[in-house]
Amino acid sequence: MDYYAGIDVGSLTADAVLIDKKGKILGYAILPTGNNSQKAATEAFETALFRAGLSKGDVNRVVSTGYSRARVQEAQGSKTEIACHARGAVCLVPDAGTIIDIGGQDSKAILVGEDGRVINFAMNDKCAAGTGRFLEVMAGALDVPLGKMGDLAFESQEELTISSICTVFAESEVVSLISQGKGPADISMAVSRAIARRTAGLATRVGVTDTVVMTGGVAKNKAVVRLLSEDIGHPIRVPDEPQIVGALGAAIIAKEGNGD
Amino acid sequence: MFEPFYEVINNVSKTVLKYEKEQGRPVVGVMPAYFPMELIDAAGGYAVQLWGNNLPLGKVDGYLQTYCCSVARSVLELELVGGAEMVKAYAFTSLCDTLINLREVYKRLFPKPTLEISIPMTQTRAARRSYLKSVIQSVVEGLEKVTRQKIRGDALAEAARIRGRSRELQRGLYKMRRQRPGLIKNKDFYAAIKTGFFLPPIVYNEMLETLHLGLDGLEDRGSKGPKLVISGLVFDPMEIYGILDELGVAVVDDDFANGWRTVSKDELRVGDLVEGVTEFIFNPAPCCCIYNPDNDRHPYLVDKVKDAGADGVLFWYIKFCEPDAFDRPQLMERLREESIPSVTIDVELSMTSFDAIKTRVNAFCEILEG
Incomplete structure (x- = not known):
């Protein structure tokens, strides 16, 4: 019965990860949070259990994280997403120094010390600028599937600029560009550039180290990753499944017996 | 023990109307910060401090x-929606560009009189003195017009004593929480x-005296979380203290303009009013809004911690508080040099x-x- 779970309930997705006592990932799930975060957490946990071939009774300890961390019934403890993303990223990339996480409604830059502990962090303001939600809104305006935005951006031929920080105003800019006949690839690249520029500022606030790791759903957008890498002047490492890093960190914290 | 205080801060309009009626004194709305309310008391006014609201x-x-x-x-919204009908006049200080301009907005929009202590930003005490002399004279005359009552020397001395006692009692609370975090x-x-913003000082002092008596006999519960010093202009929204309490954080001191920066002020010296007001505004705690090369904020905050x-x-x-934002990077840098961790939260009074x-x-x- 040496199994541990982490559940990360964010604004857009609820993610769950199951690990064994060696820290090996046995199963995970990424589900939309929807309008009931508690239910989404339970479903993500049960899906991850099913995929790992385990039942709830097999799990020693569950730690929750994310904005709805306090409302996860299955959890015996909780930690902030800052601690969990740092822990998960350092587990996957042991020499990680700067961790950039762009989630659904916030983006964070986290500086960790050589011992893997969080030294400093910075978060975006309460508005959705530069977050996954920003990307989602722009994908909606372009009528392009969210997952295709990054690849599409690489087909860009013309450099366009989205200057508004506010998501609502930026969406208006995108609509205006569409009405001017600008192509979706060029607009998608401009959207990626806007996110990268804003995130680079955040990373600079905490300090950019040699090894930068990017986590969260937006790390799947290769255009954002490349542009951000150019902006901060460092290569960026992206884990195979960047969206579960917070939940993985929570599972590791559960394994260590921590989490309040 | 704290219920009477919550009764006041959760029912501000009701409280102010009650004491306005009881005392028959015209309400003077006091804008941030450091306006010596002793002048209002001595002129027969009822000073109510306006540090914003969550409308x-x-x-x-x-x-x-x-x-x-x-x-x-x-604060402007409050007046625009008719929530400040009981306020008969406003007292400003030239704390920042926004407040300087806000007074001009009030002058154009509303018929209510406005007074201003324009704070001199000069290097020398002599220059401050000559400037403040005329400013104080103008404020005194303005107040006397609002209340139709002359400021007499004995009334001013009494007001200084009572307000001085308020701050002394508040300092007692600050000392208590420094020595017994979590109490x-x-x-x-x-x-x-905060209750002190809205009550006549005599009433407030009685409440504080009772509170002191109650707290003296309490056992120290200790704190389970970290001990923090908070620095900022205004200590609202109050909901954030619920979060700090939930996390077990013990705030052991603060550097708020409406907290320690005001509470630390000694009794206003009324013998020489110009010197007294100068001392009152510029000392003892430094402020991001007050230019005072003799009172450096950087070592002050480090020492406080x-x-x-x-x-x-x-x-x-x-x-959007520019004076606070301008100072913060240097303050954080100085704290870093001393290996003192810090974090910033961005707040708005209307946030939910x-x-x-x-x-x-x-x-x-x-x-x-x-």
């Missing part, structure tokens, strides 16, 4: 830009300080969602607790 903002957009701080915007919940502490035995500093930033604030403070606590 939903709407009408104010027609008169004040969205990038002005929520303190100024919410008073953070939210209760600031409820007790060390003296209080705090683990870190929480910068409580009211959005505190999840992001909770995450930031919680993460900071996790760092401090290792």
Whole structure:
């Protein structure tokens, strides 16, 4: 019965990860949070259990994280997403120094010390600028599937600029560009550039180290990753499944017996 | 023990109307910060401090830009929606550009008189003195017109004694929480300080005397979380203290303009009013809004942290407050040099969602607790 779970309930997705006592990932799930975060957490946990071939009774300890961390019934403890993303990223990339996480409604830059502990962090303001939600809104305006935005951006031929920080105003800019006949690839690249520029500022606030790791759903957008890498002047490492890093960190914290 | 304080701060209009009627004194709304309310008391006015509120903002957009701080915007909104009918005049200080311009907005929009202590930003005491002399004379005359009562020397001395006693009692609470962190919940502490914004000082002093008696006999509960010093302009929204209490944080001291920066002021010296007011505005605590080369904020904040035995500093930033924002990078740098961790939260008085604030403070606590 040496199994541990982490559940990360964010604004857009609820993610769950199951690990064994060696820290090996046995199963995970990424589900939309929807309008009931508690239910989404339970479903993500049960899906991850099913995929790992385990039942709830097999799990020693569950730690929750994310904005709805306090409302996860299955959890015996909780930690902030800052601690969990740092822990998960350092587990996957042991020499990680700067961790950039762009989630659904916030983006964070986290500086960790050589011992893997969080030294400093910075978060975006309460508005959705530069977050996954920003990307989602722009994908909606372009009528392009969210997952295709990054690849599409690489087909860009013309450099366009989205200057508004506010998501609502930026969406208006995108609509205006569409009405001017600008192509979706060029607009998608401009959207990626806007996110990268804003995130680079955040990373600079905490300090950019040699090894930068990017986590969260937006790390799947290769255009954002490349542009951000150019902006901060460092290569960026992206884990195979960047969206579960917070939940993985929570599972590791559960394994260590921590989490309040 | 704190219920009477919450009764006041949760029912401000009702409270002010009650004491206005009881005392028959015209209400003077006091804008941030450091206006010597002793002058209002001595002139027969009822000073009510206006440090902002949590009204939903709407009408104010027609008169004040969205990038002005929520303190100024919410105070103006209050007047625009008719929530400040009982206020007969406003007392300003030239604390920042927004407040200087806000007075001009009030002068154009409302028939109510406005007074201003224009704070001199000069290097020398002599220059301050000659400037303040005329400013104080003008404020005294303005107040006397509002209340139709002359400021007599004995009334001013009495007002100074009573207000001085308020701050002395408040300092007692500050000392108590420094020495016995966790004794008073953070939210209760600031409820007790905030109550003083709205009550006649004699009534407030009686409440504080009773509170002191009650607290003296209480056992120290200790604190389970980190000990913090908070720095900022205004200690609202109060909901954040609920978060700090939930996380087990013990605020052991603060550097708020409406907190320690005001509470630390000695009794106003009325023998030489110009010198007294100069001393009152410029000392003892430094402020981001007051230019005073003799009173450096950087070592002051570091010393405050060390003296209080705090683990870190929480910068409580009211959005768009330029004086506070300009000072913060250097203050943070100085704290870093002393290996004192710090974090910043961005707040607005009208905010209703505190999840992001909770995450930031919680993460900071996790760092401090290792």
